[in-house]
Amino acid sequence: MTPARTFLPFSRPVIDEATIAAVADVLRSGWITSGPQVKSFEARLSEYVGGRPVLTFNSGTSTMEIALRVAGIGPGDEVITTPISWPATANVILAVGATPVFADIDPVTRNIDLDRLEAAITPRTRMLLPVHLSGLPVDMDRLYEIAARHGLRVLEDAAQAFGSRWRGRHIGEFGDLVSFSFQANKNLTTGEGGCLVLNNAEEAALAAKYRLQGVTRSGIDGIDVDVLGGKHNMSDIMAAIGLGQLAQIASFTAHRRALARHYFTCLGADFEAVTGAQLPLADFEHSNWHLFQIVLPDRGPGTRAAFMEAMAAQQIGTGFHYAAIHLLSLYRARGFGEGMFPVAERVGRLTVTLPMFNDMIHADVERVATAVKAILGSAGAQR
Ligand SMILES: *Cc1c(COP(=O)(O)O)cnc(C)c1O
Numbered sequence: 001m002t003p004a005r006t007f008l009p010f011s012r013p014v015i016d017e018a019t020i021a022a023v024a025d026v027l028r029s030g031w032i033t034s035g036p037q038v039k040s041f042e043a044r045l046s047e048y049v050g051g052r053p054v055l056t057f058n059s060g061t062s063t064m065e066i067a068l069r070v071a072g073i074g075p076g077d078e079v080i081t082t083p084i085s086w087p088a089t090a091n092v093i094l095a096v097g098a099t100p101v102f103a104d105i106d107p108v109t110r111n112i113d114l115d116r117l118e119a120a121i122t123p124r125t126r127m128l129l130p131v132h133l134s135g136l137p138v139d140m141d142r143l144y145e146i147a148a149r150h151g152l153r154v155l156e157d158a159a160q161a162f163g164s165r166w167r168g169r170h171i172g173e174f175g176d177l178v179s180f181s182f183q184a185n186k187n188l189t190t191g192e193g194g195c196l197v198l199n200n201a202e203e204a205a206l207a208a209k210y211r212l213q214g215v216t217r218s219g220i221d222g223i224d225v226d227v228l229g230g231k232h233n234m235s236d237i238m239a240a241i242g243l244g245q246l247a248q249i250a251s252f253t254a255h256r257r258a259l260a261r262h263y264f265t266c267l268g269a270d271f272e273a274v275t276g277a278q279l280p281l282a283d284f285e286h287s288n289w290h291l292f293q294i295v296l297p298d299r300g301p302g303t304r305a306a307f308m309e310a311m312a313a314q315q316i317g318t319g320f321h322y323a324a325i326h327l328l329s330l331y332r333a334r335g336f337g338e339g340m341f342p343v344a345e346r347v348g349r350l351t352v353t354l355p356m357f358n359d360m361i362h363a364d365v366e367r368v369a370t371a372v373k374a375i376l377g378s379a380g381a382q383r
Pocket residue numbers: 059060061062085086088089131157159160181182183192193194
C-alpha cells in the first residue's frame with residue numbers, strides 16, 4: 001500500500017515520547033489524582049497568559065460552567081452567544097439556569113456578528129459568551145468596548161484558541177474570563193480537560209471551591225462547604241500530558257499556520273470562483289488554525305453528505321463543526337427554529353472541516369486539495 005492510500009483523519013492527537021515517559025513516571029509515583037503535576041501545569045499556564053490566575057478542570061465544559069458560576073450567572077440572566085459552536089457553549093448557560101440568547105454569525109469570520117450581538121442586549125443581559133471558532137479570535141477590541149459600554153461580563157469560549165493571538169498577545173493574556181479545552185482533538189490536549197483564566201485571587205478561590213464539592217479549608221475543624229460545588233478537577237496524569245504539550249505549543253501553532261498557507265496555495269487563487277465554495281478567512285497573525293473549514297456551494301439536501309462520502313472514498317477524513325445549536329431539539333423546544341439565524345443555518349448545513357493536525361505534512365495538504373478540487377470541480381460543471 002502506498003502512503004497516499006492510507007487513511008488520513010481530519011484530526012489526531014500528537015503525543016511525543018518524552019510526554020509518554022512523564023505520564024509513566026506519574027503512574028509509578030503513587031499519586032495520580034490532582035497533585036504536583038496539576039500545580040506545575042497551572043503555574044506554566046499562568047506564565048503563558050502573562051501571570052493571570054489559571055485553574056485546570058476535567059473538561060472545557062466544566063471550565064465554562066464554573067466560569068458562569070464564578071460570575072454569578074443564574075436564573076433570570078441572559079447570556080448572548082453564537083449559534084455556531086459545539087453544543088457545550090449553549091448547554092452550560094442552561095446548566096446554570098440562565099437563558100441563552102443567540103446572535104447570528106458573520107459570514108466571513110463565521111464568529112458571532114458583533115453588531116447583532118450588541119443589538120441582542122436587553123436589560124436582562126449579564127454576560128457575552130463569544131466563541132473563537134476554529135481558533136480565529138472575534139474582534140477583541142470591539143467585543144470589550146461593547147462589554148464595557150453596557151457593563152457586561154465576558155466569558156470567552158476559547159476552547160479552540162489555545163495559542164491564538166490578538167495584537168501580539170496570547171488569547172487569555174487579557175480580557176475577562178477565558179476558557180480553554182484540552183479535549184483530544186484540540187491543538188493542545190490532556191486527553192480530556194480544560195482551564196480557566198480568571199481576574200484575581202478571589203475569583204480563583206471561588207472557582208477552586210466550585211471545582212471540588214464547594215469544600216473550603218477553614219474553621220478549626222478543617223473543612224466547610226458553603227456553596228454547592230461539583231467534581232471537576234484535573235488529575236496529575238492529565239496534567240503531565242499537558243506539560244509535555246505546552247512545551248510544544250509554539251511549534252504546533254507555527255506548523256498549523258504553515259499548513260493553512262499551503263492549503264490556500266494548493267487550492268489556488270481561483271478556488272472560490274471555480275467551485276463556488278468559500279474558504280476560511282486568510283489570517284496568519286491571530287488564528288492558531290484549530291480547524292481548516294470550507295463552506296460548500298449549496299447543491300440542495302445532501303450536499304455535505306455527498307462531499308464527505310466522496311472524500312472518504314479517497315481515504316480522507318472530514319468533519320462538520322457545527323450544526324446550528326438553535327435547530328437542535330432541546331433548543332427548538334425552547335422556541336428556537338428555522339429562519340431565525342439564516343447565516344448560521346447555511347454555514348451549519350454546508351461547512352466541512354478538512355484535515356488539520358499537529359504532525360500533518362505538506363504532502364497530506366496536497367493530497368486533500370487535489371481531492372477537494374476534483375470533487376467540487378466535476379460536480380461544479382452542473383452549476
Ligand atoms: C471542545 C469545545 C468545547 C467543550 O470542551 P470539552 O473539553 O469537550 O468539554 C466547548 N466549546 C467549543 C467551541 C469547543 O470546541
